[in-house]
Amino acid sequence: MQRAQKRLEKILSNHSSIGQNDFKRLQVVKRIKSTKKNSYFWEVVCFFVSATIYVLWMIISTDGKNCLLESSSSFTELFRPVESCDICQDIDEIEKIHNVSADDFEKEYVRTSKPVVVKDATGTWKAMQVFSFEFFKDLYSSMGDDDDPTCQFFPYKTEFKSLTETLSMSPDRASMKVGEKPWYVGWSNCFKRGSDILRNFYDKPYFLSNLSESINLSWIFMGTPGKGAPLHVDNVVYPSWQAQIRGRKEWYLAPPPECVLKCKAHSVLVEPGDIIVLDTNKWYHQTTILPGDISITIGAEFD
Numbered sequence: 001m002q003r004a005q006k007r008l009e010k011i012l013s014n015h016s017s018i019g020q021n022d023f024k025r026l027q028v029v030k031r032i033k034s035t036k037k038n039s040y041f042w043e044v045v046c047f048f049v050s051a052t053i054y055v056l057w058m059i060i061s062t063d064g065k066n067c068l069l070e071s072s073s074s075f076t077e078l079f080r081p082v083e084s085c086d087i088c089q090d091i092d093e094i095e096k097i098h099n100v101s102a103d104d105f106e107k108e109y110v111r112t113s114k115p116v117v118v119k120d121a122t123g124t125w126k127a128m129q130v131f132s133f134e135f136f137k138d139l140y141s142s143m144g145d146d147d148d149p150t151c152q153f154f155p156y157k158t159e160f161k162s163l164t165e166t167l168s169m170s171p172d173r174a175s176m177k178v179g180e181k182p183w184y185v186g187w188s189n190c191f192k193r194g195s196d197i198l199r200n201f202y203d204k205p206y207f208l209s210n211l212s213e214s215i216n217l218s219w220i221f222m223g224t225p226g227k228g229a230p231l232h233v234d235n236v237v238y239p240s241w242q243a244q245i246r247g248r249k250e251w252y253l254a255p256p257p258e259c260v261l262k263c264k265a266h267s268v269l270v271e272p273g274d275i276i277v278l279d280t281n282k283w284y285h286q287t288t289i290l291p292g293d294i295s296i297t298i299g300a301e302f303d
């Protein structure tokens with residue numbers, strides 16, 4: 001088409017007697033004009049498709065727990081990299097260990113992405129005595145912000161739209177009075193003042209090496225016995241640790257779908273004082289709070 005256009009232009013320049021209207025009536029000119037219109041159309045389509053892909057990419061490529069828009073778990077799953085089954089094929093059960101050194105922990109569990117529960121790992125943390133529904137209610141109301149002091153909030157199956165709303169529930173529901181609806185929520189605390197206060201109540205777990213940074217963003221999950229988080233995989237940057245402060249929680253860990261023929265799924269119970277360490281980007285996970293006390297956990301990613 002371009003060659004035809006050039007040839008036509010040459011002919012026209014040699015035949016100046018052809019008028020503008022004669023020119024517009026020529027078939028080839030009409031075709032050239034419609035091609036131009038079509039190419040504008042496709043440019044606009046290309047622009048919108050690229051913009052949509054870019055926005056979707058922004059949504060899914062940001063850290064799933066600290067993101068621009070909350071990435072839906074199906075997006076996270078769709079764009080998850082394929083895992084090597086080395087992370088799960090030799091695991092018969094989730095180990096529970098004591099007194100592990102930082103070097104051994106790094107070699108045995110961090111480098112291999114092998115989930116593990118470290119027993120009695122919270123030592124002298126004040127959180128064990130202090131964390132409760134009322135503690136968080138006081139903490140966040142003392143901040144005096146109108147805004148919700150969380151970066152991200154997971155309401156799970158509850159009707160709550162924010163942490164502030166959760167902490168305003170009736171004392172009967174908060175204290176699990178018979179007949180009250182169960183509830184379970186999670187949130188990330190990334191406001192400096194909140195983090196600084198919380199850091200007075202827990203330490204970086206002793207088995208993480210000095211080189212490993214516990215990311216300053218803490219995650220808190222709290223709620224009554226019943227369903228916890230549904231089965232999902234995360235899209236965060238690093239593996240996570242999570243300390244069970246109160247209550248008992250069962251974790252169901254499933255290998256990535258590409259490994260189901262080589263690897264087993266596992267359930268493991270985490271009790272007060274235990275810390276579970278898990279690469280939540282690789283292992284699908286679901287939680288259930290067992291009958292008894294309210295469950296409260298605090299955790300963070302580490303590198």
Ligand SMILES: O=C(O)CCC(=O)C(=O)O
Pocket residue numbers: 186221228229234240242280285287297
């Ligand atoms: O602790 C829970 O109940 C859920 C934790 C979780 O889903 C996560 O850390 O990604």
